[in-house]
Amino acid sequence: MNGVWTFKEKKPKVKSSDKQYFLNSILTQIVVRIIIQEKGEVCLPFENISSNLIRGNIDAFILKVLQEQDRYGYEIIKSILRKSGNAYELKEPSLYTSLKRLEKEHYIQSYWGDESLGARRKYYHITSDGIEYLHRAILQWRSAQKIISKVLMGGTKNG
Amino acid sequence: MDELKQYVDSLFSHQKASSETADLKDEIYSNMLARKRSGATGLSGS
Numbered sequence: 001m002n003g004v005w006t007f008k009e010k011k012p013k014v015k016s017s018d019k020q021y022f023l024n025s026i027l028t029q030i031v032v033r034i035i036i037q038e039k040g041e042v043c044l045p046f047e048n049i050s051s052n053l054i055r056g057n058i059d060a061f062i063l064k065v066l067q068e069q070d071r072y073g074y075e076i077i078k079s080i081l082r083k084s085g086n087a088y089e090l091k092e093p094s095l096y097t098s099l100k101r102l103e104k105e106h107y108i109q110s111y112w113g114d115e116s117l118g119a120r121r122k123y124y125h126i127t128s129d130g131i132e133y134l135h136r137a138i139l140q141w142r143s144a145q146k147i148i149s150k151v152l153m154g155g156t157k158n159g
Numbered sequence: 160m161d162e163l164k165q166y167v168d169s170l171f172s173h174q175k176a177s178s179e180t181a182d183l184k185d186e187i188y189s190n191m192l193a194r195k196r197s198g199a200t201g202l203s204g205s
Contacts, residue, residue, distance in 0.1 A: 072189065072190065072193070073186060073189075073190040074189075074190040074193040074194050074197075075193075077190075078197075092187075092190065096183070096186075096187075117192070117196070118161075118192070119185070119188055119189035119192045119193075120185055120189060121186075121189045121190075121193075122182070122185070122186045122189070
């Protein structure tokens with residue numbers, strides 16, 4: 001496929017303790033496909049999210065935790081998990097895809113932090129456009145929630 | 160080079176090198192390192 005490449009799960013030669021970690025990490029659980037688009041944009045289209053409702057709000061989830069403070073990727077995942085009461089864990093491929101999209105739309109900006117413990121961390125900052133988008137997303141969710149509740153939880157008389 | 164770094168490199172072994180993939184590789188590596196150091200193999204229930 002032109003412009004598309006894939007890589008499959010590798011089996012690196014590692015110690016058994018690390019192997020368990022690798023096996024459990026998201027990047028070894030999946031076959032990740034990275035599409036390098038013509039403009040050099042990277043997206044990770046893999047999704048493993050059970051609920052379309054949740055999937056449709058991932059961008060807003062990310063903006064919400066970035067509204068509190070700038071965070072790097074793993075912090076974003078942890079924050080969303082914590083806010084959901086350990087009920088929802090954002091998968092890393094979805095995270096990177098959303099971050100790319102949000103940055104392209106100028107809802108967030110990224111910058112590299114100081115190299116910490118041997119790795120440089122990429123931090124994300126919400127922009128004023130991102131805050132506006134988040135407010136709109138919250139309003140839309142409230143409207144959708146009302147409609148869904150009326151239909152699903154309402155009475156059955158007269159349809 | 161540590162094994163996690165080697166592992167992340169191996170994920171990109173078939174990818175043509177570019178500044179964008181290098182940045183993505185660094186980002187993935189730092190996030191996986193943070194996850195590993197937090198002691199979480201998977202976050203659920205942690």
